Amino acid sequence: MASGGPEIEQLIQLLARLPGLGPRSARRAVLHLIKKKDQLMIPLSAALDRAVLAVRSCEVCGNVDTQSPCSICADPRRGDAGMLIVVEDVADLWALERAGVGAVRYHVLGGVLSPLDGVGPDDLSIDMLIRRAPDYREIVLAVNATVEGQTTAHYITDRLVGSGAKVTRLAHGVPVGGELDYLDEGTLSQALKARTEI
């Protein structure tokens, strides 16, 4: 039978769809929410309502923010540095920001080339990247060290020929097969400092 009525059951099922939570941990999470109704459940409910209304994708870089252009694209000091870091996903952008890589800008591809999954260049924001490139001195391809990530980097490097920007990649230091978002911040920071020209 359902635990505690349809409202609770539905909440458990939705939470169980979050990465890192399964049905059992979702049930524990819901019981925790109910126990901490005033301190946690009501504030979380309000925060979700606000985020649903406020969150949007940056039309320039693909970052997630409550404004578009996002706060990074809107910050003129970040343009001055002339460095544009290309990432697969918003999670990677956040990881680099947490690593404190400095006054840079980003471009979120929204994935990687993957012919087997039917993901081609038009499914990623590559055209937009090519248009942005002339405004930057250096384009750092900070894609994951996976086969698809490296294929995507080669493709972008070819497309960027003639843009005038220097194209670099993160230094090895990123473990082969590893994903940026799981790296510790020191490793990420070092890998950016020791980046090499492609």
Add this chain to the structure above:
Amino acid sequence: MASGGPEIEQLIQLLARLPGLGPRSARRAVLHLIKKKDQLMIPLSAALDRAVLAVRSCEVCGNVDTQSPCSICADPRRGDAGMLIVVEDVADLWALERAGVGAVRYHVLGGVLSPLDGVGPDDLSIDMLIRRAPDYREIVLAVNATVEGQTTAHYITDRLVGSGAKVTRLAHGVPVGGELDYLDEGTLSQALKARTEI
């Protein structure tokens, strides 16, 4: 710096307070919510709003439901069986229901006796249990197999002398030191079938 504005940052911080989620998995959960805005974020927001309004504690047994008395206390067939299962926590009640233990009723203590933490009999719903006991043929003390759980069971057994109800405990089969909510459903079901008189 904050990732994506104050609304997103606050959502991450609140989700990180759920059991089983830390700051990193909360960030991944929020990005997942944003990506699946229509399919997951908006339904979750609505489900939380509904649950905040609907959820209450059962004034009879301490279960969490959207009605009080809860659907278990309100079901007359469950009273006929004459079995009242005493648990520490709502999570344990849900675990027993998932195990399909049958047409029983429950009593949620809300914790265990723990003098070191300042938890005495008046902090648990023991008086209420004593008042309910005469309506039942058998009281099953399904508390965790921890020191505090067993101390609580002894205390309750003493208080139930003269109630007319037979007092039993779950069969060994519950691993010593183990917590009910982590057990597989077959073990729980077997432990209830082989329960012994105290």
